[in-house]
Amino acid sequence: MSVAKQLYQLQEVDLELESNEQSLSRITSQLGKSKPVDEARDKLTVERQRLEEVGRQQHSVEWEIDDLTSKLTAIEKELYSGRIRNPKELTNLQHESDGLKAKRSQLEDKALEIMDQVELATRSVSTLTSELELLETEWQSQQQQLSAQLEQLKTVVSNLKHKREQLAAEIDPQAIEVYHELKKHRGTAVAKVEQGICRGCRISLPISELQQTRSGSLVRCSSCGRILYLA
Numbered sequence: 665m666s667v668a669k670q671l672y673q674l675q676e677v678d679l680e681l682e683s684n685e686q687s688l689s690r691i692t693s694q695l696g697k698s699k700p701v702d703e704a705r706d707k708l709t710v711e712r713q714r715l716e717e718v719g720r721q722q723h724s725v726e727w728e729i730d731d732l733t734s735k736l737t738a739i740e741k742e743l744y745s746g747r748i749r750n751p752k753e754l755t756n757l758q759h760e761s762d763g764l765k766a767k768r769s770q771l772e773d774k775a776l777e778i779m780d781q782v783e784l785a786t787r788s789v790s791t792l793t794s795e796l797e798l799l800e801t802e803w804q805s806q807q808q809q810l811s812a813q814l815e816q817l818k819t820v821v822s823n824l825k826h827k828r829e830q831l832a833a834e835i836d837p838q839a840i841e842v843y844h845e846l847k848k849h850r851g852t853a854v855a856k857v858e859q860g861i862c863r864g865c866r867i868s869l870p871i872s873e874l875q876q877t878r879s880g881s882l883v884r885c886s887s888c889g890r891i892l893y894l895a
């Protein structure tokens with residue numbers, strides 16, 4: 665086998681290796697974190713806090729209403745007990761009762777508003793919880809798929825590395841050095857020759873270069889410097 669063909673095979677393995685290593689790092693970067701799941705979790709936390717807050721407000725208003733009601737009950741009991749005869753005292757008690765009733769009515773309106781807010785927040789928490797569960801399920805199955813792909817790719821990469829080592833061991837070290845140097849500066853080191861043209865730079869090769877290439881010796885394109893490979 666000509667050195668050019670050996671180097672061409674090496675280049676094919678290198679290209680495959682690079683492409684698989686790129687996939688490997690892409691998948692690695694997708695493992696372990698999820699912006700949508702984190703965002704959904706944050707939204708749910710905020711909404712739960714809001715629900716707790718309105719829940720606290722609801723209890724506090726209800727407590728105030730209960731407190732007023734027991735005060736009112738006591739006053740009314742006093743009013744209708746017949747024990748109080750003094751008209752001024754009765755009028756005062758009546759005023760106090762009216763005032764408490766007005767205050768209780770205000771609080772009852774407030775309680776209704778808060779109840780609406782509690783309902784809204786409860787529904788919102790329930791919707792966001794379902795959304796988060798769905799996202800987490802999707803995320804977990806995606807992670808499992810990615811992990812499986814990752815394992816497969818690791819095997820492919822390891823096999824390719826092994827293949828590369830075997831190929832490289834059979835090639836003249838000096839030729840490999842030239843290959844690496846070209847790869848570094850030109851991206852690809854070995855260019856196919858098709859219809860007398862170097863596929864690396866698309867320039868027609870002189871007859872002498874073509875003949876040398878045909879003979880199997882290591883020839884480099886006089887235009888781009890790449891190693892010429894005639895299939």
Ligand SMILES: [Zn+2]
Pocket residue numbers: 855862863864865866867885886887888889890
């Ligand atoms: Zn060329």
